Amino acid sequence: MNDKPVFSDLGRGKKQSIVCKASPIGHDDIPDAEILIVKTVPEFKDLPQAAEFYDNDAQDIFDRLTESLPGGTLARLTAKLLNHQASKCYFKIQDK
Numbered sequence: 001m002n003d004k005p006v007f008s009d010l011g012r013g014k015k016q017s018i019v020c021k022a023s024p025i026g027h028d029d030i031p032d033a034e035i036l037i038v039k040t041v042p043e044f045k046d047l048p049q050a051a052e053f054y055d056n057d058a059q060d061i062f063d064r065l066t067e068s069l070p071g072g073t074l075a076r077l078t079a080k081l082l083n084h085q086a087s088k089c090y091f092k093i094q095d096k
Contacts, residue, residue, distance in 0.1 A: 006018040006019075019069070020070060020073070021033070021068045021069065022068060022069060022071070023070070030068055031068055032068065033064040033067065034064075035061060035064055035065075041053075
């Protein structure tokens with residue numbers, strides 16, 4: 001089995017990854033998902049406005065990923081994200 005994600009460097013700093021979505025269970029339809037990271041972060045007038053902006057972006061990404069990714073991919077992604085953040089705190093979370 002060679003279902004590795006497809007990664008493409010599209011030039012000019014643009015990158016694309018194509019990964020597998022979850023298999024449907026029963027009659028549930030698993031939606032295709034596309035996340036485009038193309039906008040620039042706006043300037044904020046205060047911290048609550050910044051927090052709301054980041055919360056909304058995070059929730060949208062969370063929704064797309066949890067609706068469409070296989071559980072195994074989502075679990076490993078979660079571990080990698082936690083390790084990425086935790087490395088700034090000098091400890092590691094097991095991701096294997």
